[in-house]
Amino acid sequence: MTSYTGIDDLTVSLNDKVLSVTLNRPDSLNSLTEDMLNALADAVDWAADDPNVSVVRLGGAGRGFCSGAGISAEDQAAQASSPEVDAVLVAANRAVRSLVASPKPVVAVVHGAAAGVGVSLALAGDVVLASENSFFLLAFTKIALMPDGGATALVAAAIGRIRAMRMALLAERLSATEAAEYGLVSAVYPPEGLEAGVAAVIDTLVSGPAVALAKTKQAINAATLTELDAAIGRETEGQGVLIKSRDFIEGTKAFQQRRTPTFTDV
Numbered sequence: 633m634t635s636y637t638g639i640d641d642l643t644v645s646l647n648d649k650v651l652s653v654t655l656n657r658p659d660s661l662n663s664l665t666e667d668m669l670n671a672l673a674d675a676v677d678w679a680a681d682d683p684n685v686s687v688v689r690l691g692g693a694g695r696g697f698c699s700g701a702g703i704s705a706e707d708q709a710a711q712a713s714s715p716e717v718d719a720v721l722v723a724a725n726r727a728v729r730s731l732v733a734s735p736k737p738v739v740a741v742v743h744g745a746a747a748g749v750g751v752s753l754a755l756a757g758d759v760v761l762a763s764e765n766s767f768f769l770l771a772f773t774k775i776a777l778m779p780d781g782g783a784t785a786l787v788a789a790a791i792g793r794i795r796a797m798r799m800a801l802l803a804e805r806l807s808a809t810e811a812a813e814y815g816l817v818s819a820v821y822p823p824e825g826l827e828a829g830v831a832a833v834i835d836t837l838v839s840g841p842a843v844a845l846a847k848t849k850q851a852i853n854a855a856t857l858t859e860l861d862a863a864i865g866r867e868t869e870g871q872g873v874l875i876k877s878r879d880f881i882e883g884t885k886a887f888q889q890r891r892t893p894t895f896t897d898v
Contacts, residue, residue, distance in 0.1 A: 636675055640656070641655070649684060649838050651682075652689045655690075661692075661694070662694065663699045663702035664698065664702065666723045669726065676727070680734050686838045687736060687737050688731075688737070688738045689830070690753065691742075692741075694744075695745075697741075697742040697743060698747065699745055700750045721781070724780065727753065727756075728753065728756045728864075735846035738756070739757060739758070739759045739760075740756075740759070740760045743762070743765060745769065746768050748770070748772065751770060751779075751787065752779075752781030755786040755787065755790060756786065761817070761820075761829060761833060762817045762820050763820070763821060763826045764808050766808045767807050767808065768806040768816060770783060771803045772803070773800070774803050775886075775887055776880045776897070780871050782863055784800070784866070785864075787816070790816050791815055882894060
């Protein structure tokens with residue numbers, strides 16, 4: 633049996649055939665680091681071949697699901713000292729691919745904020761269950777970046793081009809109710825009823841036919857996420873340009889200083 637140990641910022645546990653993976657950096661609304669994302673991918677990859685795992689449950693600790701890749705001064709300093717400036721993006725792409733490719737059903741449980749690449753992680757799940765207090769936000773353009781982690785494919789596949797464009801270009805919050813109406817999430821529950829709803833869905837999946845579930849997941853993803861790999865490639869290329877721009881420097885400084893950015897690149 634595979635040993636699931638996790639790391640300080642990502643807790644992993646296996647109980648009753650459910651592998652629970654929890655983003656555990658609540659002080660920053662579970663902002664993501666390279667280590668967290670690689671540990672997430674490792675756990676999902678191990679679970680793929682583990683007969684003791686029937687379902688993967690992905691959630692976040694504290695007040696929200698995930699605020700995306702960290703853009704605090706501390707996070708930016710850590711990324712700048714990395715051998716690869718885009719190491720977090722590479723790890724995020726790996727985690728998304730692992731979640732989508734896993735033969736085990738992935739249930740994403742969203743409360744509070746799901747922002748940036750946190751949206752990608754949630755939508756890489758097969759069943760996305762949300763609390764009424766949750767919201768989804770692609771705020772990349774506020775700091776002069778573009779959506780990544782496969783978001784340009786995952787969001788558009790779920791809600792269509794026009795709605796995806798609105799989320800991405802205008803960086804508007806999408807409430808849980810709107811997300812359900814658009815088809816971005818599978819179901820929405822009152823905060824006090826979220827865990828019961830999640831448990832019911834997971835029980836159904838755990839007791840279901842494992843091979844049929846895996847084949848069904850594979851077929852639907854093959855039909856609807858044909859552009860995922862190409863999207864990740866385009867995002868990685870585009871983000872590599874944007875992250876070196878003056879507008880990105882200005883956008884992150886403005887975010888940290890809580891002011892409106894002044895973009896100048898053309």
